[in-house]
Structure formats: C-alpha cells, structure tokens
Amino acid sequence: MLKKKWTIFIAASMLITMLAGCGGNSGESNQTSSLDSSGKTTTQSDKPVVLKFWGGVPAEYGPQLTVDAFNKEFKDKGIQAEYIRFVNDDTGNMKLDTTLLAGGDIDVFMTYTSSNLVKRGTGGMALEISDKLSKAGFDPAKELGNSVSPYIYDGKVYGLPTKMENYYILANKNMFDEAGIPLPESWTYDEFRETAKKLTKGEGQNKVYGMYWNTIMEIFRPSYIAQTVLGSDFLYKSGGKETNLDNPEFIKLNQMISDMMWVDKSAVTHTDNVTQKLSVESVFLAGKSAMSLGVWTIRSIKDLEKYPHDFVTAYLPVPVSDKSAAKYSIGEGAAGDFICVNPNSENIDKAMEFVMWYTKGGMLSMTPYGRVPMYQGIDSNKIVDEYMKNGEKILDKNTVVKFLEKKDNLAVSTETKKLPEIQKVFNDALESIYTGKKDAASALSEAKISADKFLK
Known part of the structure; x- marks a missing residue:
C-alpha cells in the first residue's frame, strides 16, 4: 500500500513539473503561444514594453498628457511610455549624462541645447538615427523646415528638433492702450x-519700465536681433576666419540697449537685474514693465494662481535698425527640444516609434504650455487653438497668430568654429556695455581682437 502511494506521488510530481515547463512562471516569463496565418506557432509577450522617456519639463506642463495620449493610442500595440523628469540645469544634465553612460534605464530623452546634442552624439550617449529616418521615409529638412539644417552634423542626426519658437517681444496690451x-x-x-x-x-x-531685457538669463540673447540684418552665421565674417563682433549692427543694437538702461532709464539695468535676481515673472508679470523678452514664459503667463494678473499679453515683432535692410527672421534659438534615443536602449525600434509619433504631432499636448511643433504636417489653426488654451482671456490672439507663423526666411547659422570661446569673449564685452563701463564700439572692437585669436 505504501509503495502504491509513493508511486502515485512521484507520478503527480512529474505531471506538475511537466505542466510548469509548458506554462509560465510567476514573473520571469510572460509569453503566450498562438498560431499565425500560416499555421506556425508564434510567441509574444503579454506584457507591454514600457519606454522610459526623460525630459526637463515638469510633468504637469504637458509631458504627462503627452505620455497618456501615447499610451492610449499604443495600448494594443504592446508599447507604453513612462515620463521621468530631470531638472534642465547643469546638475540635472550631468545626472542624465551619467545615467546614459552607466547604461541606465533610459530609452528616449530630450536635449535642450545644441552643444549638449553634439556632446551626447559624439560621446556615444545619443543614437545616430539618419538611417532609421531614411527607412521611415522621413526627411528632416522637408518635414521640419530649413531651420533643422544646423543640427545635422556631417549628415549625422543625433536628435530631431521638435519645437519652434519665433523671437518676439512680450507686451502689456493694457499699458499700450492706456x-x-x-x-x-x-x-x-x-x-x-x-x-x-x-x-x-x-x-x-x-x-514701471518700458522694457525688461532679461539679461540675467542669457546676456547674449538680445543680440539675436542683429540677425534680422546680418542673416546666418552673424557672429562670423564671410569665410569664418574672423569674428563679426565689431559689426555696426551689433554696435548700434547694444549701444541702444545700454542707453535705454542708463540714459533713458526706460529699461531695467543689468546691474539691478543681477543683484536683485529679477525675472520675467517678477518684472513683466508683476506689472513693472510694459515690454519684455521671454515668450518662453508662456507657462507662467497662464498660471494665474501663481502669477495673478488681469492684463492681456500681446506678442510684438522685434525692432530693426533699418526696415529696408531687415530681410531675415531670427533663426538663432528658433528650433529646440531635440528628441534623442539612447543607443544602449533594449527597445530601439519601439523608441523610434515614439520619436516619430511625438515629432509628427504627439507633442500637441504640450503646445498650450509653449511647445510649438516644428512638423510641417500639422494644421496651423490646430496649433493656434492648442496654444490659446487656458489663455483666451489673457492672450491677444491676433498677435499670437503672427507669432506662430512658420517663417520661410529664417537665418540659420551653421558656423560653430570655436563658438564657446568666442561666446565667452562676447558675453564679457556685453557685460561691460550693459553695466555702463564701456561704450559698445570700444567693447566690441576689443572683443573682436580677442575672439579672432581663437580662429588663427
């Protein structure tokens, strides 16, 4: 009797083992078998691939809505996405770089400056995707416009610029009307x-000042206005062997800015800007200036709980030195938000699906917060409607429409030789001009001599 029971126990154990081998276990195998159209057995995962998407924008300002839209659309395709925010500053970018280099769990990520894009591409942190774009039939220049060209390096694409931002000036329409x-x-x-x-x-x-130049943020940004006359590669003379820092356009523009600060006293001084740690929010949105640089602060403009105000914001074109000579729209900084793929991702093909979806309109959920798609295939009225959301009462729609127009005369710079070194010299010269220590002609002439040494 005991022998018979033992035999039954062994048989039952073997049967359980066989069944376990045919089925899945409690967490490591998530596969099911099925027959395809030809009658062959196929195996597929019943658990979706979850793409880790890193970005520098707070989740509540569009990224979470974007990821939610993707997850809804791709629910039955076996792909989902999860948004992970990093702070877009030096510390946050270092964290992103370290995670990429260490083989961390990142599939898709955003890069916000061209210098970081090049560093990540040449440093093995961003996948070169030109072949994948070609196979997908996606021509960046055709689909995104000519402002994409500076970000294709020797035919290599390390990330697609996804958003455009024309250079305009914020204006308190109520103050203009009054x-x-x-x-x-x-x-x-x-x-x-x-x-x-x-x-x-x-x-x-x-x-209340007439103008706030916001020089504390990026001291060189006001100088972009000179590009309306100087066009592409405006920091270099033809051929790229000399800098263009002493050009009369730069001199006239920056002397005007200095005079507005120190002679007219119609603009907040750079000194006050730095010592008081001012911002568009603490000056323009607080009603302490009638105009300001900073169209990128649209999130703050719409956040009436944090920055309460009841005036209407209009978008104005930049002034130019000579209307007959101003043949270009400003291209510096017009393109941005480069979407990249981690070359060490285990889901590169699926990551590329996310990249293409995001670029071709998936990012529209971020447009109410200022992320305006570069993709040419989106109806312009749809973009205006999205941008105006939650801002109908505090944004001047007529000027917003003009701001959102895609320009066909963008001045796109491609010369970058010794740009970081030249930029440092330029910034130092601007500092001396905006603090009233030197006139623009002297400061920029001296800067050209110093900057040219890097090009020898």
Missing part, C-alpha cells in the same frame, strides 16, 4: 526706444 499707442506690426530701433520712454512712468518702488 498710453494710446497702437501695437506695432513693424518698427525701427528709434521707434522702439521712443515707445519705451512713453511707457515708462513713476519712481522708486512704483516705477
């Missing part, structure tokens, strides 16, 4: 300067 000044459709430096004077009023803590 002063009886119509919103300009074009204007010269002299007209702009006079307008800033008229909009300046009050004294001390109650003073």
